[in-house]
Amino acid sequence: MGDYLLEAGVPQWKLRKIYIGVDDKHFSPVSDGRKKEIRCKLGIPESAIVVGSFQKDGQGWGDGTEPKLIKGPDIFVDTMRMLKGLVPELHVLLTGPARGFVKAGLSASGIPHTHLCLDRYHDLPELYNALDLYLVSSREEGGPKAVLESMASGVPLVSTPVGQAVELICPEVNGLLSTGFSPEELSSLCYKGIGDVALRKQMVESGIHTAGLNTYASQTELWLDFFEGIEVD
Structure with a gap:
């Protein structure tokens, strides 16, 4: 986005880069026992490998059977189909409206899934705490918010090279970043993020640290600097 604005003629001195931050008071890791309780409440088997x-x-805003391709629902479905062949106990947890295309694709591939429409944003952290892995499959993004939300929640992350994921993810340190949008590559990265115990531990610890550097509270000075140059009539 910064490059786009510069190319459009906006002077460099007018630009400020502030990541879409995270509220670490709501998004945080939980114990294995709490994770089991959440899965039980959601009706997800304790033995499942859950991707969010x-x-x-x-x-x-209807059923969403027509895909919004910039969000990569087709990439997500194809990635999950390939991952299912490697991880038989795969279960997908979905939230958000208009997920009909994804749900139909998962059903056609025989992949168990749970879809919840939340009334409150503050109910979302609990769903992260049910996950083994989060996948961002978008072709274009400004954020997404899920990058820092998953890190703050102690959930290993796999993402396509979009938005702030490109700058926040240090591959094989705090997450896994694909080179493109291939379901083959993404399913391989997901499998690695699920099965490599040492890597998972590394990503969780480093991801929590990254999220801590990008909380809303940590961005106060950045916003003060941003508003300092604004003239009000």
Whole structure:
């Protein structure tokens, strides 16, 4: 986005880069025992390997059977189909409206899934705490918020090279970042993020640290600097 604005003629001195931050008072890791309780409440088997996708990726506000391709619902479905062959106990947890395309694709591939529409944003952290992995499969993003939300929650993250994920993810340190949008590559990264115990531990610890550097509270000085140059009539 910064490059786009510069190319459009906006002077460098007018630009400030502030990441879409995270509220670490709501998004935080939980114990294994608490994770089991959450899964039980959601009706997800304790033995399942749970991958999350929390977004709106269908056109309009109906069932969402027509995909919004910039959000990569087709990439997500194909990635999960390939991952299912490697991880038989795969279960997908979805939130957000208009997820019909993804749900139909998962059903066609025989992948168990749970879809919840939340009334309150503050209910979302508990769903992160049910996950083994979060996948960002978008073709274009400004954020997404899920990058720092998953890190703050202690959930290993796999993402396509979009938005702030490109700058916040240090591959194989605090997350896994694909080179493109291939379901083959993404499913391989997901499998690695699920099965490599040492890597998972590394990503969780480093991800929590990264999130801590990008909380809303930590951005106060950045916002003060931003507003300092604004003239009000």
